[in-house]
Amino acid sequence: MLDHQNAVPTRPRVVIVGAGFGGLTAAKALARSPVEVTVIDRRNYHLFQPLLYQVATAGLSPADIASPIRAILSAQRNTTVLLGRVTGVDPDLKRVLLADRFVPYDYLILATGARHAYFGHDAWEAHAPGLKKIDDATQIRRRLLIAFEQAEAEPDAERRQRLLTFVVIGGGPTGVEMAGAVSEVARHALAKDFRNIDPGTARIVLIEAGPRLLPAFPESLSAIAEQSLRRIGVEVRTGQAVTDVDKEGVVIGNERVDSATMIWAAGVAASPAAKWLGAEADRAGRIKVNPDLSVPDRPEIFAIGDTALVSDGMGRPLPGVAPVAKQQGQYVARLIAARARRARVMIPKFADELRKRNHTRVSGLVARLSLKFADEFQGRDTSDPPAFRYRNLGNLATIGRSSAVVDFGRIRLHGFIAWLLWGAAHVYFLIGFRNRMAVTLDWFWAYLTFQRGVRLITGPEE
Amino acid sequence: MLDHQNAVPTRPRVVIVGAGFGGLTAAKALARSPVEVTVIDRRNYHLFQPLLYQVATAGLSPADIASPIRAILSAQRNTTVLLGRVTGVDPDLKRVLLADRFVPYDYLILATGARHAYFGHDAWEAHAPGLKKIDDATQIRRRLLIAFEQAEAEPDAERRQRLLTFVVIGGGPTGVEMAGAVSEVARHALAKDFRNIDPGTARIVLIEAGPRLLPAFPESLSAIAEQSLRRIGVEVRTGQAVTDVDKEGVVIGNERVDSATMIWAAGVAASPAAKWLGAEADRAGRIKVNPDLSVPDRPEIFAIGDTALVSDGMGRPLPGVAPVAKQQGQYVARLIAARARRARVMIPKFADELRKRNHTRVSGLVARLSLKFADEFQGRDTSDPPAFRYRNLGNLATIGRSSAVVDFGRIRLHGFIAWLLWGAAHVYFLIGFRNRMAVTLDWFWAYLTFQRGVRLITGPEE
Numbered sequence: 075m076l077d078h079q080n081a082v083p084t085r086p087r088v089v090i091v092g093a094g095f096g097g098l099t100a101a102k103a104l105a106r107s108p109v110e111v112t113v114i115d116r117r118n119y120h121l122f123q124p125l126l127y128q129v130a131t132a133g134l135s136p137a138d139i140a141s142p143i144r145a146i147l148s149a150q151r152n153t154t155v156l157l158g159r160v161t162g163v164d165p166d167l168k169r170v171l172l173a174d175r176f177v178p179y180d181y182l183i184l185a186t187g188a189r190h191a192y193f194g195h196d197a198w199e200a201h202a203p204g205l206k207k208i209d210d211a212t213q214i215r216r217r218l219l220i221a222f223e224q225a226e227a228e229p230d231a232e233r234r235q236r237l238l239t240f241v242v243i244g245g246g247p248t249g250v251e252m253a254g255a256v257s258e259v260a261r262h263a264l265a266k267d268f269r270n271i272d273p274g275t276a277r278i279v280l281i282e283a284g285p286r287l288l289p290a291f292p293e294s295l296s297a298i299a300e301q302s303l304r305r306i307g308v309e310v311r312t313g314q315a316v317t318d319v320d321k322e323g324v325v326i327g328n329e330r331v332d333s334a335t336m337i338w339a340a341g342v343a344a345s346p347a348a349k350w351l352g353a354e355a356d357r358a359g360r361i362k363v364n365p366d367l368s369v370p371d372r373p374e375i376f377a378i379g380d381t382a383l384v385s386d387g388m389g390r391p392l393p394g395v396a397p398v399a400k401q402q403g404q405y406v407a408r409l410i411a412a413r414a415r416r417a418r419v420m421i422p423k424f425a426d427e428l429r430k431r432n433h434t435r436v437s438g439l440v441a442r443l444s445l446k447f448a449d450e451f452q453g454r455d456t457s458d459p460p461a462f463r464y465r466n467l468g469n470l471a472t473i474g475r476s477s478a479v480v481d482f483g484r485i486r487l488h489g490f491i492a493w494l495l496w497g498a499a500h501v502y503f504l505i506g507f508r509n510r511m512a513v514t515l516d517w518f519w520a521y522l523t524f525q526r527g528v529r530l531i532t533g534p535e536e
Numbered sequence: 537m538l539d540h541q542n543a544v545p546t547r548p549r550v551v552i553v554g555a556g557f558g559g560l561t562a563a564k565a566l567a568r569s570p571v572e573v574t575v576i577d578r579r580n581y582h583l584f585q586p587l588l589y590q591v592a593t594a595g596l597s598p599a600d601i602a603s604p605i606r607a608i609l610s611a612q613r614n615t616t617v618l619l620g621r622v623t624g625v626d627p628d629l630k631r632v633l634l635a636d637r638f639v640p641y642d643y644l645i646l647a648t649g650a651r652h653a654y655f656g657h658d659a660w661e662a663h664a665p666g667l668k669k670i671d672d673a674t675q676i677r678r679r680l681l682i683a684f685e686q687a688e689a690e691p692d693a694e695r696r697q698r699l700l701t702f703v704v705i706g707g708g709p710t711g712v713e714m715a716g717a718v719s720e721v722a723r724h725a726l727a728k729d730f731r732n733i734d735p736g737t738a739r740i741v742l743i744e745a746g747p748r749l750l751p752a753f754p755e756s757l758s759a760i761a762e763q764s765l766r767r768i769g770v771e772v773r774t775g776q777a778v779t780d781v782d783k784e785g786v787v788i789g790n791e792r793v794d795s796a797t798m799i800w801a802a803g804v805a806a807s808p809a810a811k812w813l814g815a816e817a818d819r820a821g822r823i824k825v826n827p828d829l830s831v832p833d834r835p836e837i838f839a840i841g842d843t844a845l846v847s848d849g850m851g852r853p854l855p856g857v858a859p860v861a862k863q864q865g866q867y868v869a870r871l872i873a874a875r876a877r878r879a880r881v882m883i884p885k886f887a888d889e890l891r892k893r894n895h896t897r898v899s900g901l902v903a904r905l906s907l908k909f910a911d912e913f914q915g916r917d918t919s920d921p922p923a924f925r926y927r928n929l930g931n932l933a934t935i936g937r938s939s940a941v942v943d944f945g946r947i948r949l950h951g952f953i954a955w956l957l958w959g960a961a962h963v964y965f966l967i968g969f970r971n972r973m974a975v976t977l978d979w980f981w982a983y984l985t986f987q988r989g990v991r992l993i994t995g996p997e998e
Contacts, residue, residue, distance in 0.1 A: 136994065
């Protein structure tokens with residue numbers, strides 16, 4: 075077990091579960107606060123998910139959009155990184171539970187993210203994988219490239235057509251970007267590589283159950299996105315729900331679309347964090363948090379990002395995007411920092427009390443005192459920052475090569491300029507000089523050559 | 537089935553199995569010859585194996601050292617690429633057999649490479665994986681990084697020491713480069729990332745059964761390599777054979793070395809190509825070829841690279857390195873091109889004969905005639921190039937950061953200049969502008985920052 079499990083806390087311990095956009099932002103924002111931070115993640119890297127679809131479509135390498143969490147936080151002396159899978163939380167004893175140990179906290183930030191959800195049709199996942207992890211992306215890349223390889227060797231026209239049909243389910247930013255990228259792979263990157271098939275004849279179907287693509291954008295930009303996709307050969311089907319998915323393809327209403335490669339971009343569900351706490355959640359598993367993002371009746375536990383259900387002020391939930399998670403991470407860090415500064419006054423008292431009793435090694439007592447002490451400074455206070463409010467700085471989505479839509483509220487852009495803005499914003503928000511350079515280089519090269527540099531079929535055969 | 541299976545050949549069909557250094561060089565050298573080339577490989581990419589150890593040690597991304605075979609050969613109109621696993625050869629009917637089809641040939645080039653061999657101890661592979669494929673490299677990278685993570689969380693000192701002990705078995709270039717890179721990861725890249733362990737205290741053991749490291753190099757350079765490795769903290773043990781490998785570590789003679797991460801760089805064996813043909817092979821499975829690299833009694837079948845056993849003129853076999861394979865690919869392509877030019881004269885005769893008999897659709901007859909015809913031009917001729925001779929242009933091996941040994945025969949270099957030469961040579965031989973840029977960028981960044989950009993733990997958990 076780790077040393078700190080039974081140690082007397084000299085500063086409040088903040089445990090952050092999940093090093094996505096929310097968790098990592100919170101950890102960095104606490105760098106100079108008088109707290110001890112522990113970041114726990116199942117993976118050793120922070121993933122820049124908005125570009126994951128480019129890994130799936132052979133445009134970028136996994137390492138270009140991932141940075142080791144340890145390396146990001148190595149200079150932050152008050153922070154420890156733990157690689158591990160959280161199995162639960164004991165909110166009464168204030169402990170995070172892992173498979174083979176537990177980590178005590180004074181404050182807990184749950185930033186555990188979401189994964190794709192199939193609305194009760196879990197069997198669909200095997201046929202139409204979603205895109206949340208690096209291994210998801212390399213698996214989709216594998217399926218995409220294998221489909222063209224098999225089509226090249228397939229003498230039967232009907233089966234060849236099925237192999238050359240790609241279905242993307244879900245018309246949000248991920249679905250739109252994915253469909254555009256698949257079209258680009260087929261029409262440009264692979265154009266001259268085959269002898270028996272013409273990859274440019276691939277059929278790409280984008281299905282959205284709602285009335286229009288990109289529902290979070292203004293209607294005018296949705297229409298432009300649809301038009302741009304159609305121009306590059308994507309078959310857009312809005313207002314049509316997928317009613318079945320199997321090995322051979324999808325069913326839309328009464329129509330079957332035979333396909334060998336289906337990609338799920340239709341829905342996500344939050345991690346089981348709400349279950350760990352027994353907290354109230356919406357159908358997607360998001361915890362209904364207080365205005366300060368704390369969990370009801372647990373002022374020392376916060377949920378942020380995809381783990382939290384927060385209203386946008388007009389009754390709609392905030393979307394599951396990076397800026398929301400980052401602003402929430404920032405907000406919670408500020409709140410905890412304010413309380414930790416207040417706690418500073420109390421810590422000497424607590425240490426004194428322990429010293430008087432000469433019981434530093436009696437962990438049961440320490441734990442009890444620690445909890446009592448924590449209760450004193452973890453409560454709300456009038457000096458806390460006001461309730462969290464999201465500032466929407468804009469929405470961006472790209473549609474294949476040289477085209478994007480950008481919504482800055484009053485300013486709306488589309489086309490090449492929007493695409494450059496989209497690229498610049500994504501490079502800017504990437505973590506680390508190496509990744510920024512690598513992505514810029516790969517994009518520049520792809521733009522000039524129409525090629526995709528990462529066309530590797532790797533991983534275990536299915 | 538593919539069209540060409542029963543078609544009348546209008547030009548000799550050259551089938552190349554394997555798109556490694558040998559096979560790819562042969563294919564490219566045949567670009568302008570009057571032949572139909574088919575390249576068959578199990579994977580869709582050509583891999584630059586000399587840098588695979590850098591993928592395993594988090595320095596490079598897989599895509600940086602791999603290029604899609606289709607993209608490399610897409611402009612070569614006489615060449616078709618097939619993704620598939622060859623299961624055998626029928627040398628009498630002149631067909632290469634795949635799982636679900638066969639591909640007929642007039643000339644066959646077997647460039648199927650090698651994989652690691654455990655000299656009868658196949659059980660060792662699970663504990664000490666070798667390094668031949670991209671998936672091998674990402675698995676070793678995973679084990680390497682996980683070991684440090686587990687050590688960070690391990691309270692028991694003895695088990696922590698085992699987790700921080702890395703054993704590399706085999707003192708050839710791969711073993712030397714691997715040991716140097718592991719030392720660099722521990723001493724530089726991870727130096728500041730942990731709180732409970734000091735990665736710099738990692739123990740790295742390099743074991744070589746022979747009397748010295750890098751046996752293919754002059755003794756003076758072997759000594760320098762050993763010295764350089766010792767200086768960066770690698771424990772070099774020459775003249776000591778590993779007698780057992782299990783989950784907990786290795787046994788050297790009577791001594792146990794507890795280790796959680798063992799890497800096999802001690803031996804390779806050729807692919808089963810010799811078995812496909814029933815050809816005579818040495819213990820490592822390499823086919824004993826004729827001086828023109830053809831298989832005895834099969835003048836139309838050639839074996840090159842790691843698949844062939846060729847003497848260096850002084851009774852020693854040529855080493856399994858890229859330059860040997862590439863020169864052999866070049867040689868065989870020249871030989872086949874010469875014969876194909878002679879065949880040009882005969883093909884009209886053959887077509888005439890078929891037309892006269894009006895039997896173009898009777899595949900049995902076509903096959904018989906095709907064989908008869910092939911026999912005429914596949915034999916040796918006095919206008920063939922002379923026997924293959926290897927021109928050794930030099931040997932290079934790197935030893936961690938800023939150090940390498942280079943042997944150009946009379947000129948021998950070591951240290952920083954040798955390291956620059958090593959880097960320049962490897963970038964030069966990489967295929968494609970994108971990969972050259974990506975590798976240069978990653979190396980430059982690593983050199984300046986002492987970091988490694990590709991520290992991702994991916995893939996299925998073991």
